[in-house]
Amino acid sequence: MKHIKYWASLLTGVVILASLYGCTLPFTNDNSSDSSTEISYTAFDNKATDTEDIINFIIEAMSDNQTSCNIFVPDSDLIDANEWLTRISGIEQIKCEYRRIKDGYNLVVTFECWDNYAIIKAFNSGNTSQLNSRQVELYNKYIEVLAEVTSPARSDYENELAIHDYLVSHITYIDNGGSTFNAYDAMINGKAVCSGYTESFKTFMDMLGIENYTISGKAGNDQHIWNVVKINGDWYQVDVTWDDPVPDTPGQVLYGYFNITDEKMKQDHTYTSDIKADGTKYYYLGMQENYFTDAEIDDYYAYISEKASETSGNVTITAMVESTDQEIDSEWLGTFTDSGRLEISYRELSLSVQWSGHIATFTWTLKR
Numbered sequence: 001m002k003h004i005k006y007w008a009s010l011l012t013g014v015v016i017l018a019s020l021y022g023c024t025l026p027f028t029n030d031n032s033s034d035s036s037t038e039i040s041y042t043a044f045d046n047k048a049t050d051t052e053d054i055i056n057f058i059i060e061a062m063s064d065n066q067t068s069c070n071i072f073v074p075d076s077d078l079i080d081a082n083e084w085l086t087r088i089s090g091i092e093q094i095k096c097e098y099r100r101i102k103d104g105y106n107l108v109v110t111f112e113c114w115d116n117y118a119i120i121k122a123f124n125s126g127n128t129s130q131l132n133s134r135q136v137e138l139y140n141k142y143i144e145v146l147a148e149v150t151s152p153a154r155s156d157y158e159n160e161l162a163i164h165d166y167l168v169s170h171i172t173y174i175d176n177g178g179s180t181f182n183a184y185d186a187m188i189n190g191k192a193v194c195s196g197y198t199e200s201f202k203t204f205m206d207m208l209g210i211e212n213y214t215i216s217g218k219a220g221n222d223q224h225i226w227n228v229v230k231i232n233g234d235w236y237q238v239d240v241t242w243d244d245p246v247p248d249t250p251g252q253v254l255y256g257y258f259n260i261t262d263e264k265m266k267q268d269h270t271y272t273s274d275i276k277a278d279g280t281k282y283y284y285l286g287m288q289e290n291y292f293t294d295a296e297i298d299d300y301y302a303y304i305s306e307k308a309s310e311t312s313g314n315v316t317i318t319a320m321v322e323s324t325d326q327e328i329d330s331e332w333l334g335t336f337t338d339s340g341r342l343e344i345s346y347r348e349l350s351l352s353v354q355w356s357g358h359i360a361t362f363t364w365t366l367k368r
Contacts, residue, residue, distance in 0.1 A: 039099035039106050044070040051078060055087055058109060062090070062117040065130045067110060074104040081109075089214040090114030090199060092181065114199045115183060120206045134184060141187045142203060156210050157231050157259075157282045160238075163204045165253050167197060167240050172248040194241040198225045201240050205229055217271025224269065229259075234279025237265040242357065255284040256359035267358050285359065290319045300336060305343040308366055317364045328355045336362055 048054045048071050061069035073079065081096045094111040115135050119142065122128045128136055149162040167186070174191040183203060186196035198214055205212040211230040218224060219242070226239035239257035257265070262277045285291045292300040300319060307317045321336055339349055348367040353360060 039097065039108055041099070041101050041106075043101060043104065044072040044106050046071045048073050048078065051080070051083060051087075054078060054107075054109075055084060058084060058088060058091075058111065059117065062088075062111070062113050063121040065118040065132070065135075067112070069109050071107045071109060072104055073107060076105060079105065079107065084109075086216070088113075089202070090116055092195075114195075116199055116203045116206070119203060123207055138184050138187055142207060145187075146204070146207060150208065156208070159208050160205070160210060160229060160231065161258075161284070163201060163208075164238065164240055164243070164258055167200055168244045168253045169251070171197060171200075171244065173197075173241065173244050173246050194225050197240040197244070198227055201227050201238065213275065215271050215273050215275075217269055219269050226257075226269075228273070228275055228277055231259070231279065231282050234281065235275050235277040236260065236279045236282060237262060237269075237277045239265070239269070245354075245356075254356060254359075254361075256357050258284045264358065285320055285322065288320070290317075291322070292319065293322045293324050294332070294335070295324065297335060301338075301341045301343075304364055308342070308344045308346075308364070312368060314365075314367045317366075318361060319364075320359055320361050323358045323360070328358070328360055333360065336360070 046057045046069065048057060054071055054073065057069050057071050061067075079096060079098055081094050084096075085091050085094050090113050092112040092114070094109065096107055096109050098105045098107045115138055118131055118135060119139050122131055122135075122139060123142075128139060131139060145163075145166060149166050150159040154162075171186050171190055171192050173193065175193045176191075181193060181195050183192075183196055183199040186192035186200045192200075202212055202214055205227070213228050214225055215228055215237075216223070216225045219239075224239075224241075226237070226241065229236055229238055236259040237257070238259060242257045243254040245252050245254060259279070259282045260277075261280065261283070262273075265271075265277070280286065290303065292303070300321060303319060304317055308315055323332060326332060333353055333355070337351055337353065339351075344366070346366040346368055350365045352363045352365075354363075355361070
């Protein structure tokens with residue numbers, strides 16, 4: 001799901017189907033009853049005693065670039081494709097067929113998944129021989145971008161920011177109903193929905209050695225997926241998709257959802273997570289001199305006036321204001337568009353306003 005950026009101009013056995021990650025993604029699960037005649041009556045070698053074992057077997061198969069794995073479980077209560085779909089990042093579709101055998105059940109789990117697992121295994125081992133041609137192309141693109149925009153000499157935050165900016169600048173959000181769901185579409189074709197942004201960002205973070213996970217939930221009323229990262233010991237929420245303007249605006253990168261807390265994210269995202277994202281040191285907007293909360297209205301107007309006074313010629317000034325406890329509406333915007341509060345002289349004034357979620361960006365242009 002992608003939110004809309006608003007612009008304003010002012011003069012002056014049972015088969016269970018479920019979508020998980022949204023953006024009209026085709027991620028489904030299928031718990032099929034023991035109807036297959038091809039499943040062995042001999043217990044499979046991969047023996048799972050709990051859900052964690054099952055998940056680890058599936059992830060191992062994904063990392064080995066497999067599309068299925070065989071697992072033996074002692075209890076039918078462990079057969080829950082919906083649980084696996086929810087717990088494993090990057091599963092697009094999953095199907096489980098099983099047969100009752102002595103002392104338990106043999107499961108054949110088939111799936112479609114992100115390329116992330118196989119690519120990260122290849123990256124960590126230095127061996128790309130198990131990658132298919134499509135994955136090799138994607139792998140090489142990742143390596144190219146890493147060399148272009150990141151450096152081992154930079155901090156984790158600096159490299160994370162560089163990747164965020166690259167993805168927003170090089171991907172256009174397009175939901176065409178079926179072919180923009182993964183990182184290949186994002187990185188090679190430059191078009192994606194939320195899962196493409198999220199997989200790409202996760203893969204880069206994995207390659208950079210930055211601890212990270214994905215979170216799925218709802219944004220507005222639609223399914224959605226995004227990232228959470230750990231920078232210098234603290235967790236931060238990151239939604240690259242929602243930082244990409246729609247319609248696409250070349251050269252423009254937003255930061256309203258970059259390294260924010262759970263409190264900020266939950267203003268318009270709904271989710272549950274065991275991770276507590278409460279880091280504030282690397283909140284991008286909070287690190288900028290032109291960022292203000294709506295409680296700092298006097299500082300906001302003082303900043304506009306100060307910057308305008310630094311030159312006697314024409315000037316354009318941008319400032320960002322965060323709405324801390326209410327929806328952004330026309331009344332709220334009017335509080336920050338009062339030219340009468342500017343302590344400067346000008347011949348002509350124009351103001352454009354862009355807002356998304358809880359952040360509004362005001363661009364003042366003064367002609368002398």
